[in-house]
Structures are given as structure tokens and as C-alpha cells.
Amino acid sequence: MLKKTGIPEEEELKLVLPDDARRKRGPFAVFECFERIPCNPCYDACPMHAVMPFEDINDLPRLDLDRCNGCGNCVAQCPGLAVFVVDETYSEDEALLKLPYEFVPLPLAGSEVDLLDREGKKVGRGKVVRVQKARHRTATPVVWVTVPKHLSMVVRNIGGI
Ligand code: SF4
Numbered sequence: 001m002l003k004k005t006g007i008p009e010e011e012e013l014k015l016v017l018p019d020d021a022r023r024k025r026g027p028f029a030v031f032e033c034f035e036r037i038p039c040n041p042c043y044d045a046c047p048m049h050a051v052m053p054f055e056d057i058n059d060l061p062r063l064d065l066d067r068c069n070g071c072g073n074c075v076a077q078c079p080g081l082a083v084f085v086v087d088e089t090y091s092e093d094e095a096l097l098k099l100p101y102e103f104v105p106l107p108l109a110g111s112e113v114d115l116l117d118r119e120g121k122k123v124g125r126g127k128v129v130r131v132q133k134a135r136h137r138t139a140t141p142v143v144w145v146t147v148p149k150h151l152s153m154v155v156r157n158i159g160g161i
């Protein structure tokens, strides 16, 4: 489980994965934030008010998926690197993943990279579509990368840059 390994279990991930109908409607944020800690930058980051107000700063974030448009602001602002955006409508075979990337050098748009799962294991290759540099000191760059559609909830990092 998360507390022992730092990696969320399938049961935990099921709680934050939208239903099939929502997945087919367009991009959505996935909040892999399962520990009660005093933190809420995702709330302030969301221009769509899709992150519901926190009653207690230690609460886990709750997302209104009808409001989320997949902009990715929360990905850049989450200090825990716990938020991703998944767009399974990107193409017939590929999904687009927006992930936080805090290493240097940043990948270049157009380059091919290794796709890594939550444990850092290589599971395929993808193409970097865009790199959003951090706009200020507390933000994290966000990399947009294509992934085979069936790996949209498996890939959570990139390597081989
Ligand atoms: S992806 Fe954009 S709209 Fe969706 S929760 Fe994050 S900040 Fe809000």
C-alpha cells in the first residue's frame, strides 16, 4: 500500500479514476493524493473551480469532473507531484498525458522518450508534444507526452532524455 511503498495500489487508484463515459468526453485530472497532509495549492490553482473547497487543510482533494477541462494548472502547482492529466480522446491509439517533471535537462518538444510506470520501469516509448516551463519558483514544469492508450493509467514518468 501507499504508506509502505510510496506507490498507490490499484484499489486506491480506482477511487480517483473517472467512469468510462467521462473518460471518453475529454481530458481529466487524476489526483493521486492519498495522504492527509496540510496542503491545498491545487485548490488555488484551478481556474475552473473543479477542485472542491477544503473544509480542513488536511483533507484529501475532491474533484468535480464535470468542471475539469484538463488545463493542467494543478499539475504544475502540486508540490507532491501527485497530479496528472489524461486525455484518452487524443487519437485513436494514443492518449495524451500531462505530467510534472522536475529534472534537468527538460526534454525537447518532438523528441522520443522512455515511458516509465510508477515504479520507474520502462513500459514503452512516447513522443513529447509540449513542454511547459515553470512560470514561477514554486511551480513544476509540465511535460505533455503521448502514450499508448492502454497505458494511460500506467505511465507516470519519462526517462531516457
Ligand atoms: S486540470 Fe485544470 S480544470 Fe482540471 S482540476 Fe486541474 S486546474 Fe482544475
Ligand code: SF4
Pocket (backbone or CB within 6 Å): 031, 033, 039, 040, 041, 042, 043, 060, 061, 077, 078, 079, 080, 081, 082, 083
Ligand atoms: S496540491 Fe497536490 S499534494 Fe497538495 S493536496 Fe493538492 S493534490 Fe494533494
